[in-house]
Amino acid sequence: MAQPKASSRDVRHNPPRNRGEAALLGANVRIRGRISGDTDLTILGNVEGDIAVRGDLSIGDGAHVESEVIEAHGVSISGEVTSNVTATGPVRIGSTARVRGNLKGSEISIEDGAQFAGRIEADFELPAALSGKSR
């Protein structure tokens, strides 16, 4: 029988969880304050305040997040975000997203249709022709 293949992400980043249920902030929830933890987090509602999670953060379509800093492993955004984002993993800006702020992550992807205003900081090798300071 073929074993289901574990994705590399699971192997690299799989914090032990006490319970099966991950955190979900529903569409009809408003939070004003700081959110922190070492789980994955899905936001479908309104959040005003900083977010720091060790797991993956998903901000769904229709969600609205306003803060200074969002810290997480992987970040996936389909909603409206006004904040700087610092990810230790990849950052994905979906087609329905509207993002204002600076992004930092191992990889950054922005889908067609997304609105984005800000700076992107991702570590990657520039081609030799572009890596020189002035030439």
Add this chain to the structure above:
Amino acid sequence: MASTVIGANLTIEGEVIADEDVVVQGTIRGKLSAKDGVVVESGAVIEADVTGGSMSVAGQITGNITSSDRVELQSGARVIGNVKASRITIADGAHFKGNVDMD
């Protein structure tokens, strides 16, 4: 409809306002106000005033509880604060310190 779940390893410091059911397994400091049901599971820690509809508490609450419906303090619950609700049950094994107002 999927209800909101504040997971076991999540901490919220601030105000949570929900127009839907809320399940708390983690920590909330500040304020929690829900329109509908609130379930505070064993292991959850709430240091906040809690308002909502029907409430079931098996975790720890330090703060006043106001419910438009009923409050159930289950075995293992630890509540320090006043409870205002039209109906209340306190199970054998629940810790409770505070006043009850059933008006």
